[in-house]
Amino acid sequence: MPTRSSVSAPRRWAGLALSLVVLLVVWSVVAAADLVQPHYLTPSPLEVWHAFVRANSHHAVGGGIDRVVRGEENYFLWEHLLVSLRRIGLGLALGVVVGVPLGLLMGSVRWIGDLVGPYVDFLRSLPPLAYIGFLVAWFGIYDTLKVWLLFLAAFPPITLATVNGVRGVRLDQLNAVRSLGASRLQTTRHVILPATLPDILSGLRVAVGFAWTTVVAAELVNGLPGIGGLAYLSGTQNKIALSVACILVIGLTAIALDAVIRSIEKLVVPWRGKA
């Protein structure tokens, strides 16, 4: 078996760990130099860690006031994260539920694809921030708005990837199943859908990326609890350490989520690249 990477796994991890150490050292030096005054605008890694721990525990409010508060804004940081993940999950789920059948239809029936395609393309090219005000007017400032925004960000890439997949199915793969007696619906169920699965999953990965970008935008308006809202709010309140902690959590969670989808891909599309 030829491998695409020439670096073994342990060496890759060692390299990653080393680069991480270097990054933390450089970061600490920059923070200690206090390039930007006052000091709290350049938190050190340790200060970010403390902010992270505070945000996940009951802690004194500080400043000489004898009051204990729960996490940040009454929620622990992981709760903020879970709320955002739930929004993303709902948006993506709706994106799949709408995008996959729509993509199958657009890919299978030429005129529907030609008719609807430009609109999906148009929607995809819009930055969600452009229509957030309009959605507030329609759906208010609560979770309905955020899920709609995430859905609108997620479904175009899923739809377009599905269309692309359907159009890429080899004609004779369709002819073969039709000659075995498949109806139109059976052809879709037994050939088009499984053949398109790799593209759908690629579209889903793109959509997850879009959803993360969008969740912060969605949480600019009444976003608490929510990790994006907390990242934004803490930044505006000069709690830079907390903001950085949120950013790191967002980034790491996004990478983890992508890894999860990739392992799902390996599981359900074992033939990818082989047939």
Added chain:
Amino acid sequence: MSKGIAVAGLEHAFPARGGAVAALGRIDLDIAPGELVTLAGPSGCGKTTLLRMIAGFASPSTGSISVGGVPVTGPGVERGVVFQQPNLYPWLDVRRNVALGPRLRGVGRAERLAIADRYLDLVGLSDAADRRPYELSGGMQQRAQIARVLAGDPEVILMDEPYGALDALTRERLQGELLSLWRATGKTILFITHSVDEAVFLGSRVLVMSPRPGRIVLDELVPFSADPDLAPDEIRALPKFGATAARVRAAIAH
């Protein structure tokens, strides 16, 4: 019971830059139930086009095609197609690929898997039933495709250069197997090939098509493949085999 194929007054042209290109000249052809007809011709003569029209993947410009007396309007379960590419589905293992036809007909799970196993056994692939198609060699994939078509229980089998991409040894072995299969099942088979040897070896009747626009220029009954007393590996050694092959070769070159 096998069905026959009737092609009447068929002509086909396809649009191209600078006007229509005549792909198939006038073709009238009757294939009787149970015949194994091989169709040879130079590449580009339209033999694959003819097969795809009988399969229902395309319509002729003029003329009619019927199978078992019923006009062809699209693909149908009574016409099994073996493609040059195996076209197995990588999301199914080999057994489930073969069981697909029965599954589409609504046959229950246990029964259709039993049917699949029977046909896998017939083509000698029982050991590979649990593997995915991409884990098989080219010859094994073609065997699996043939098993899948047989499991669909068609009355007519259309084969489009199924062994064209295989090495010579595998090819001869599969030809022998097909012959035994045909003798055992009595299916009507139309087999397209560009190999004279293959056409004469397999066919109970050999057709030769002219270069574009394709017309049938040779139509000859061949006694070898249908003779139950003749083992497949004896056929090529017959003096008459060489003579027939020479006539077919001359018709192609003409």
